[in-house]
Amino acid sequence: MSDEQILDMLADQHRAENGFRLLMNKYQERLYWHIRRMVVDHDDANDVLQNCFLKVFKSISRFQGKSALYTWLYRIATNEAITFLNKKKKRSTASFDNEENTLENKLLADPYFDENEVQLKLQKAMASLPDKQRLVFNMRYYEEMSYNQMSEVLETSVGALKASYHHAAKKIEHYLKNT
Amino acid sequence: MNRNKEIKKELEEIAPMLGKLKDEKSSFRVPENYFQDMQEDVFSKLNTVVEEEKVPSFWEKFIIDSIATLQLLLQPKPILRLAAVALVITAGVYIFQKGPQAGGQQEYLADISSEEVMEYVNDNIDDFELADVVEAADINGEGLYSVPEIEDEISDEYLDEIIDDFEIEELEEML
Numbered sequence: 001m002s003d004e005q006i007l008d009m010l011a012d013q014h015r016a017e018n019g020f021r022l023l024m025n026k027y028q029e030r031l032y033w034h035i036r037r038m039v040v041d042h043d044d045a046n047d048v049l050q051n052c053f054l055k056v057f058k059s060i061s062r063f064q065g066k067s068a069l070y071t072w073l074y075r076i077a078t079n080e081a082i083t084f085l086n087k088k089k090k091r092s093t094a095s096f097d098n099e100e101n102t103l104e105n106k107l108l109a110d111p112y113f114d115e116n117e118v119q120l121k122l123q124k125a126m127a128s129l130p131d132k133q134r135l136v137f138n139m140r141y142y143e144e145m146s147y148n149q150m151s152e153v154l155e156t157s158v159g160a161l162k163a164s165y166h167h168a169a170k171k172i173e174h175y176l177k178n179t
Numbered sequence: 180m181n182r183n184k185e186i187k188k189e190l191e192e193i194a195p196m197l198g199k200l201k202d203e204k205s206s207f208r209v210p211e212n213y214f215q216d217m218q219e220d221v222f223s224k225l226n227t228v229v230e231e232e233k234v235p236s237f238w239e240k241f242i243i244d245s246i247a248t249l250q251l252l253l254q255p256k257p258i259l260r261l262a263a264v265a266l267v268i269t270a271g272v273y274i275f276q277k278g279p280q281a282g283g284q285q286e287y288l289a290d291i292s293s294e295e296v297m298e299y300v301n302d303n304i305d306d307f308e309l310a311d312v313v314e315a316a317d318i319n320g321e322g323l324y325s326v327p328e329i330e331d332e333i334s335d336e337y338l339d340e341i342i343d344d345f346e347i348e349e350l351e352e353m354l
Contacts, residue, residue, distance in 0.1 A: 050221050118203065141197070
């Protein structure tokens with residue numbers, strides 16, 4: 001079903017629930033993986049995704065169609081994930097562990113992460129990137145988005161995104177080769 | 180060229196190892212039936228929110244209305260306007276009782292009608308400080324225009340009482 005048809009249903013009070021179900025069916029997996037790669041842990045990703053959909057439902061009437069629906073949804077999901085990470089950083093008490101060790105422990109404790117040495121190393125390499133750079137890397141490397149699509153979602157120039165992605169890829173490559 | 184190939188080609192130069200890992204299976208998984216269960220959780224939360232928004236109790240409605248009224252009354256502009264009107268009336272009574280006097284400025288002011296003074300005050304209401312207007316209006320020093328202070332006391336007490344009954348999120352939404 002097209003986005004226009006879904007939006008029409010959402011605008012009609014009697015069909016809004018079905019419309020919202022269709023919207024979730026269409027975008028939930030993409031948004032989940034977008035969020036999961038940022039927050040890493042499944043339970044955290046679940047919380048962020050649910051908050052994201054609650055926000056979408058409450059504010060769908062304000063969606064003006066200036067951008068594609070998926071762009072708008074990605075933007076909300078990205079903001080929710082970044083907000084979650086910032087809050088988590090503030091909440092976390094002083095720890096003697098560095099970020100990589102914390103992530104490693106977290107991944108090993110996550111029942112929804114299959115232990116795999118190469119993947120674990122890759123995740124640790126990604127954890128060393130700043131959030132925004134990691135976001136750009138994920139969108140290109142895993143979600144295979146074009147720079148133009150990324151530019152619409154992140155409201156950043158294509159040039160800056162290319163530079164950010166190249167920088168991130170080089171840092172990860174360096175980490176993989178040297179550890 | 181499809182996107183996957185384009186990305187791999189891009190990585191060949193800058194990060195060949197990453198390029199090779201590109202098609203490896205991800206280690207992340209989701210629980211069985213996760214997406215179906217997640218949808219039900221979202222709908223259940225939405226229904227709870229809708230129910231809460233739909234039926235405010237009598238007291239909730241009373242408190243919300245009271246806060247809205249207080250906010251309206253405590254806005255500086257209506258108070259300033261009330262004080263300005265009181266100033267004009269008092270000035271008029273004062274001038275009328277004293278009668279015309281010699282002296283340039285007072286004679287000049289006596290020629291200005293109450294309507295003109297009121298119009299001037301209304302046009303320039305933003306230039307007046309509340310305290311100046313109240314002080315100017317209290318010509319006989321009887322403290323007749325101390326209403327804002329009394330209201331502040333009442334409102335502080337009243338607001339403290341009712342604010343205790345609210346969740347922070349509810350207050351943030353109202354403000």
